Amino acid sequence: MCKVLSGHVLRFCQQLRQNGVNVGPGETMDALRALEAVDMADERIFHSALRLVLCSSLEEQEKFDRIYQLYFHSQYKKEDKAGIALFSEEMHTDDKQEKDKRQERYAPGSVLAAPSNDKMGESKGFSLSARLALYDVNGSATPCIPQEKEAEVLKSAKDLCRQVQLCKSRRWKPMKHGVRLDMRRTFRKSVAYGGEVLNLVRKGKPPRQAEFVLLCDGSRSMEGIAETVLQFAWALTRSAKRVETFLFSTRLKRVTGQFKLAFGKARPKLTVQGTEWGGGTRIGESLDTFVSRYGSQLLNPNTIVIIASDGLDTGAIEELESAMRILRRKAAGIIWLNPLLSLSGYLPEARGMKTALPYIDVFTSVESLFTGLRWLKPIR
Amino acid sequence: MMFIEQAFQEQGYVTDRSTATALQLVMALKKPLLVEGPAGVGKTEIAKVLARALDTRLIRLQCYEGLDVNTALYEWNYQKQLLHLKLTEQSGMTPAEREAEIFSSDFLFRRPLLEAISDVDASPVLLIDEVDRADEEFEAFLLEVLAEFQITVPELGTLYARHRPYVILTSNRTRELSEALRRRCLYHWISYPDPEKEKAILASRLPGIDTRLAGQIVNIMERIRRMPLDKIPGVAESLDWAHALTVLHQGELDAQTVKETLGCIAKDLDDWKQIEQALEEGWMSGNV
Numbered sequence: 001m002c003k004v005l006s007g008h009v010l011r012f013c014q015q016l017r018q019n020g021v022n023v024g025p026g027e028t029m030d031a032l033r034a035l036e037a038v039d040m041a042d043e044r045i046f047h048s049a050l051r052l053v054l055c056s057s058l059e060e061q062e063k064f065d066r067i068y069q070l071y072f073h074s075q076y077k078k079e080d081k082a083g084i085a086l087f088s089e090e091m092h093t094d095d096k097q098e099k100d101k102r103q104e105r106y107a108p109g110s111v112l113a114a115p116s117n118d119k120m121g122e123s124k125g126f127s128l129s130a131r132l133a134l135y136d137v138n139g140s141a142t143p144c145i146p147q148e149k150e151a152e153v154l155k156s157a158k159d160l161c162r163q164v165q166l167c168k169s170r171r172w173k174p175m176k177h178g179v180r181l182d183m184r185r186t187f188r189k190s191v192a193y194g195g196e197v198l199n200l201v202r203k204g205k206p207p208r209q210a211e212f213v214l215l216c217d218g219s220r221s222m223e224g225i226a227e228t229v230l231q232f233a234w235a236l237t238r239s240a241k242r243v244e245t246f247l248f249s250t251r252l253k254r255v256t257g258q259f260k261l262a263f264g265k266a267r268p269k270l271t272v273q274g275t276e277w278g279g280g281t282r283i284g285e286s287l288d289t290f291v292s293r294y295g296s297q298l299l300n301p302n303t304i305v306i307i308a309s310d311g312l313d314t315g316a317i318e319e320l321e322s323a324m325r326i327l328r329r330k331a332a333g334i335i336w337l338n339p340l341l342s343l344s345g346y347l348p349e350a351r352g353m354k355t356a357l358p359y360i361d362v363f364t365s366v367e368s369l370f371t372g373l374r375w376l377k378p379i380r
Numbered sequence: 381m382m383f384i385e386q387a388f389q390e391q392g393y394v395t396d397r398s399t400a401t402a403l404q405l406v407m408a409l410k411k412p413l414l415v416e417g418p419a420g421v422g423k424t425e426i427a428k429v430l431a432r433a434l435d436t437r438l439i440r441l442q443c444y445e446g447l448d449v450n451t452a453l454y455e456w457n458y459q460k461q462l463l464h465l466k467l468t469e470q471s472g473m474t475p476a477e478r479e480a481e482i483f484s485s486d487f488l489f490r491r492p493l494l495e496a497i498s499d500v501d502a503s504p505v506l507l508i509d510e511v512d513r514a515d516e517e518f519e520a521f522l523l524e525v526l527a528e529f530q531i532t533v534p535e536l537g538t539l540y541a542r543h544r545p546y547v548i549l550t551s552n553r554t555r556e557l558s559e560a561l562r563r564r565c566l567y568h569w570i571s572y573p574d575p576e577k578e579k580a581i582l583a584s585r586l587p588g589i590d591t592r593l594a595g596q597i598v599n600i601m602e603r604i605r606r607m608p609l610d611k612i613p614g615v616a617e618s619l620d621w622a623h624a625l626t627v628l629h630q631g632e633l634d635a636q637t638v639k640e641t642l643g644c645i646a647k648d649l650d651d652w653k654q655i656e657q658a659l660e661e662g663w664m665s666g667n668v
Contacts, residue, residue, distance in 0.1 A: 033408070034408070048402070052402050058569050060567075061567070195462075195465050300554075325650075
């Protein structure tokens with residue numbers, strides 16, 4: 001292959017790496033090999049060959065397409081403009097011109113989209129400064145997870161996991177009173193007795209483990225209570241096999257990754273933005289986002305959805321209703337924790353709460369996180 | 381390049397440049413191909429057609445939760461082994477001979493992965509379907525096999541692939557696959573086809589179909605896919621629908637016919653209602 005082209009491919013790979021696409025030396029080599037194998041005269045083939053080798057997810061493909069367009073189809077080609085400069089320059093002009101429109105610019109689909117916040121600190125260069133700027137606009141928050149009543153919360157999380165009974169999995173495990181003979185283990189055991197089968201080993205299907213999705217309202221009205229819920233989320237993450245945690249106020253954010261980063265008994269350090277913590281409440285919109293973006297991946301008949309909110313919604317009520325309906329259909333059950341329930345004389349009369357109520361299996365106060373949640377419904 | 385497109389065309393699979401390039405690279409780089417995309421866009425079909433086009437064997441491993449090594453790789457036929465031991469008890473063979481006998485390939489169940497690397501004539505196509513349904517542990521094991529194409533059976537030794545299989549993995553994204561597995565593979569995303577391509581697919585799979593009817597079907601499907609449905613119909617549904625309409629001798633589509641045959645495309649009560657409502661609002665009459 002000619003040197004000029006391979007140089008270009010190398011620089012292009014570098015460019016991708018700087019923008020958060022995971023491209024290592026192996027991929028770069030594969031890209032060069034791939035170009036040798038295809039008909040490069042056709043640009044569409046050239047493009048799709050590179051994309052096949054260098055991307056490993058749909059999100060990366062979108063990023064790839066934008067960078068490809070910039071690299072191979074714009075006037076920026078010289079080395080002095082290569083690298084971060086290529087992007088940060090545009091970033092600057094943007095900065096001066098439209099400060100207010102900034103948020104839109106970071107929406108997926110824009111060239112300057114900052115990588116998802118889950119990958120915080122992974123990539124350097126323009127994206128970091130972009131993210132910092134974003135924080136300036138919205139202000140960031142660091143919810144603190146309390147340490148009090150830790151034992152109670154841990155116990156109630158464990159209790160909840162134990163109470164939830166699911167039907168059996170399809171996996172076979174050796175079990176004392178299993179329904180079938182485990183021939184492999186029986187045979188292995190018989191070797192000790194010269195091939196004489198003395199001990200029979202049985203196998204059966206163990207019960208499946210429940211998965212949890214916890215959606216925590218972090219709005220102003222939940223101040224002081226949302227922290228307790230996060231504490232419960234932390235306890236649940238330690239007790240159950242799979243727990244996904246989301247925070248929302250006016251916008252939804254997945255914080256599961258931040259929870260998983262904490263080792264052992266350490267509390268996770270959460271960093272969220274004003275739209276997820278301490279803002280207004282748009283439950284309907286947030287649940288709708290959850291259902292449409294994560295629903296197909298995270299909701300299945302083993303999933304229990306826990307929503308912690310006071311139900312004082314300021315958004316559209318139709319969205320809330322349709323989201324609750326989908327949650328109800330796709331998940332095993334819904335638990336709603338409402339802090340107002342502990343107030344005497346409280347009735348779920350607020351618009352949002354009234355709409356959501358028919359879809360809820362367990363409606364309880366936040367205090368039950370200390371005293372133990374009771375889950376009564378058996379699951380399929 | 382043209383070879384693959386042409387071969388696929390002959391098999392009735394309408395492909396685009398990027399899919400053809402993907403398959404060409406699978407053959408040239410000997411890397412597995414991970415295909416993702418919504419349900420019913422022909423992900424599994426790629427592997428099937430590739431096997432037919434290359435005139436080679438298709439070996440399929442359907443993944444599910446709880447799939448383990450014994451079902452994916454190999455298992456000894458324990459019943460047969462036990463029986464054999466009992467039958468040869470009086471034969472006067474030494475223990476070593478008897479052992480060698482029961483641990484020979486006659487007593488081995490070959491599961492798809494072992495089958496795929498032990499083909500002696502040509503590279504087979506190995507389809508690992510819906511890999512996202514298998515557990516993460518299985519994924520880790522799969523990595524090992526896909527990297528080396530060799531399998532160690534303790535009693536038999538290490539088996540190497542004489543012909544590296546062409547591996548196609550499909551995923552519906554019910555679970556995020558690990559980064560390690562993704563990086564081992566070429567990645568290809570298939571989305572719903574554009575109207576032109578879908579028309580070509582209908583024409584190629586149902587040769588007798590009326591061009592006007594095909595056009596109408598494609599138009600309506602495109603619009604339905606833009607609705608916020610729970611189960612968005614894929615190409616498989618278009619084909620089913622077209623087939624149903626030809627069987628019913630419907631040469632043209634109107635709101636009534638769509639309503640009567642809605643079962644071919646709407647697979648969920650809410651979706652059904654939503655489409656019906658759209659039909660009642662005269663959403664298609666003016667445009668079809």
